[in-house]
Amino acid sequence: MALNLLKDTGIPLDRQRFTWRELAGPPISKLDDDAFTRVRVILMNGIETESVRFSHSFARMNRDLRLALAQVRRVEHHQQTMVNWLLPADQSPLETTIGYEQVAIEVTASVAQHEPDPYLAQVYRFGMLEDFDHMYRYSALMDRLEGKDANNIVQSYSDITPGRPTAVEHRAPEDDLREPYNRAVAAPITKLNALTIMAAEHQTHDYYMNVGPQFADPSARLLYAEIASIEEQHVTQYESIIDPSETWLEKWVLHEANEVYNYYSCVAQEPNARVKAIWERFLEYELGHLQIAMELFKKIEGRDPAEILPEALPEPIELASQRAFVREVLRREVDLRARGTQFIPADQELPGSPSVEYRNQLSSEGSPSETIAAGYRWQPGTEVTQNPRVVQSGGGQ
Amino acid sequence: MKDPTKIRENRTGAALAPELTAEMLEAVEELSPPAQVGGLPLEPIRAAYVLNAEPAGTMPPAAGLKEMAESVLNAIQGKNPLVLLDALGARLAFERTGTRIYEALLTKARSLDVVEGGPSVADLEAIHQDELDHFRILKDAIESLGGDPTVMTPTANVYAVASIGPLQVVSDPRMGMRESMHAILTIELTDNDGWDLLIRLANAFNQTDMVETFSACSLAEAEHLTRVREWLTAMTEVAATGDLVSDADLTPAS
Numbered sequence: 247m248a249l250n251l252l253k254d255t256g257i258p259l260d261r262q263r264f265t266w267r268e269l270a271g272p273p274i275s276k277l278d279d280d281a282f283t284r285v286r287v288i289l290m291n292g293i294e295t296e297s298v299r300f301s302h303s304f305a306r307m308n309r310d311l312r313l314a315l316a317q318v319r320r321v322e323h324h325q326q327t328m329v330n331w332l333l334p335a336d337q338s339p340l341e342t343t344i345g346y347e348q349v350a351i352e353v354t355a356s357v358a359q360h361e362p363d364p365y366l367a368q369v370y371r372f373g374m375l376e377d378f379d380h381m382y383r384y385s386a387l388m389d390r391l392e393g394k395d396a397n398n399i400v401q402s403y404s405d406i407t408p409g410r411p412t413a414v415e416h417r418a419p420e421d422d423l424r425e426p427y428n429r430a431v432a433a434p435i436t437k438l439n440a441l442t443i444m445a446a447e448h449q450t451h452d453y454y455m456n457v458g459p460q461f462a463d464p465s466a467r468l469l470y471a472e473i474a475s476i477e478e479q480h481v482t483q484y485e486s487i488i489d490p491s492e493t494w495l496e497k498w499v500l501h502e503a504n505e506v507y508n509y510y511s512c513v514a515q516e517p518n519a520r521v522k523a524i525w526e527r528f529l530e531y532e533l534g535h536l537q538i539a540m541e542l543f544k545k546i547e548g549r550d551p552a553e554i555l556p557e558a559l560p561e562p563i564e565l566a567s568q569r570a571f572v573r574e575v576l577r578r579e580v581d582l583r584a585r586g587t588q589f590i591p592a593d594q595e596l597p598g599s600p601s602v603e604y605r606n607q608l609s610s611e612g613s614p615s616e617t618i619a620a621g622y623r624w625q626p627g628t629e630v631t632q633n634p635r636v637v638q639s640g641g642g643q
Numbered sequence: 644m645k646d647p648t649k650i651r652e653n654r655t656g657a658a659l660a661p662e663l664t665a666e667m668l669e670a671v672e673e674l675s676p677p678a679q680v681g682g683l684p685l686e687p688i689r690a691a692y693v694l695n696a697e698p699a700g701t702m703p704p705a706a707g708l709k710e711m712a713e714s715v716l717n718a719i720q721g722k723n724p725l726v727l728l729d730a731l732g733a734r735l736a737f738e739r740t741g742t743r744i745y746e747a748l749l750t751k752a753r754s755l756d757v758v759e760g761g762p763s764v765a766d767l768e769a770i771h772q773d774e775l776d777h778f779r780i781l782k783d784a785i786e787s788l789g790g791d792p793t794v795m796t797p798t799a800n801v802y803a804v805a806s807i808g809p810l811q812v813v814s815d816p817r818m819g820m821r822e823s824m825h826a827i828l829t830i831e832l833t834d835n836d837g838w839d840l841l842i843r844l845a846n847a848f849n850q851t852d853m854v855e856t857f858s859a860c861s862l863a864e865a866e867h868l869t870r871v872r873e874w875l876t877a878m879t880e881v882a883a884t885g886d887l888v889s890d891a892d893l894t895p896a897s
Contacts, residue, residue, distance in 0.1 A: 281654070336811070402667055407670045
């Protein structure tokens with residue numbers, strides 16, 4: 247399936263219609279569907295969330311484009327609804343959280359391997375190791391709070407072990423900013439990668455901020471508060487790698503192209519026929535949106551979209567287990583820290599540096615992620631099956 | 644609706660992917676800390692919060708109680724009437740939610756083929772009516788004490804939280820009659836003990852009329868429980884002994 251971004255027109259906007267029944271269709275199965283079907287649903291919800299978020303910001307700053315943006319945005323909103331409503335009701339917020347972290351690990355790892363800019367590849371690897379640790383902390387919480395095995399969600403595709411400890415991920419804002427790509431020379435895939443990962447991280451932040459207070463257990467409330475803070479840092483990191491000198495219209499064209507690219511990636515790999523049909527339909531919708539954005543780009547800025555888009559799409563994002571790569575990165579880079587926009591070995595992070603001071607203050611009453619996962623070793627069927635002593639009452643070591 | 648025990652597409656469980664699971668365990672061996680031995684892992688955090696927690700909610704100002712009849716006031720003298728009002732409010736809320744849960748179940752009964760050994764539509768309509776009647780009885784009882792039946796009392800709130808799971812099961816269209824009946828059983832078990840507790844409480848407050856009325860409700864609830872147990876048992880046995888899974892189906896998936 248070869249697509250030409252500049253010529254394939256997709257389905258025109260006036261034929262992009264929904265009914266309520268379509269929007270709230272049957273969900274996927276938590277038990278029976280492949281974990282990567284869930285990964286794709288969560289990823290595409292993030293991509294659509296970003297499209298709506300960006301479109302609102304754009305509209306608030308551009309009077310003349312408000313109508314065109316509103317028309318496309320209404321469809322994007324309904325696309326997001328249809329995608330997000332694929333998640334089933336028996337999937338608890340904590341189970342969905344494990345799914346979110348699997349997205350963050352596997353999609354970021356895939357993107358890191360296909361990013362041609364070595365500095366940005368390093369940025370992705372750096373963030374990925376942090377999300378990898380979140381998976382471990384949330385898995386410990388799921389086991390110890392609910393007595394459930396996180397592997398029933400990840401289906402053995404992702405490892406559940408510590409990464410860069412969440413407790414040391416807390417950084418001062420000046421250490422979360424990165425150098426942006428240069429829009430004039432960056433490869434198209436570089437721009438798409440940045441939008442994809444920024445979108446995924448932003449929805450993760452928003453999800454944790456919404457579900458965190460729904461937990462009764464103080465451990466869960468604390469862990470969501472702590473990890474949501476890292477997700478805020480990740481949004482800061484990933485939005486900072488995007489060239490801020492791109493015009494609004496240029497960003498719109500790139501957003502639409504990225505939606506095409508992501509749906510294209512999903513279509514190529516989806517085994518669930520019903521879900522695949524949704525990806526195929528929305529791929530056509532996004533091509534329609536891209537046409538509108540490109541026409542306005544040409545008309546208002548007098549620029550050729552070919553200046554920023556390739557004719558052919560890059561290879562699809564590989565939505566599959568990246569275990570070997572992740573483990574290799576863990577071995578080599580788990581001890582990296584950030585200073586300004588650069589990465590440094592942990593031993594070069596000096597006492598009294600902004601991030602160390604910030605981190606020490608936040609954790610001065612204890613670190614939730616450390617306490618919750620203390621001595622946690624994932625085992626098939628939860629740690630209870632392997633080591634009954636961990637549930638003995640009476641406290642103490 | 645297909646019987647979920649006759650289909651084999653579940654992807655959870657480590658045994659389905661032994662090689663991948665072995666890789667996960669290899670990573671645990673290399674990268675995870677030694678297991679924690681002894682102690683409750685979340686206790687250090689929980690204990691601090693438990694010690695300092697305020698109630699999730701309290702009873703409303705007892706203005707209505709001032710209007711209680713003298714006979715009622717005499718009967719409850721020396722006791723805390725708010726405990727009784729809280730318990731009445733809890734049962735009322737539970738019966739009201741129970742009414743709605745049975746409505747969701749009724750739709751399944753009307754829409755799906757009758758499951759052998761399971762309830763008929765008429766069976767469920769009768770229980771639904773009982774739940775509704777019990778709700779109204781409790782409303783009258785609260786008003787007779789000068790209480791406000793629209794209040795969500797602290798224990799009503801506890802039951803509301805505890806009922807979320809059964810409600811999610813019964814209202815989920817993907818969960819059939821037998822799966823729903825598991826959730827209904829937890830509701831009826833709780834309901835039965837709830838009525839027993841309420842009768843003891845009404846007795847302690849010398850509310851003889853309430854004891855009499857509530858005892859009739861309790862008998863009806865005991866009947867519900869008996870029937871739900873029978874339905875669940877029968878449906879499960881039919882599933883187990885009816886159309887048996889063939890030997891071919893039991894051959895390990897490749």
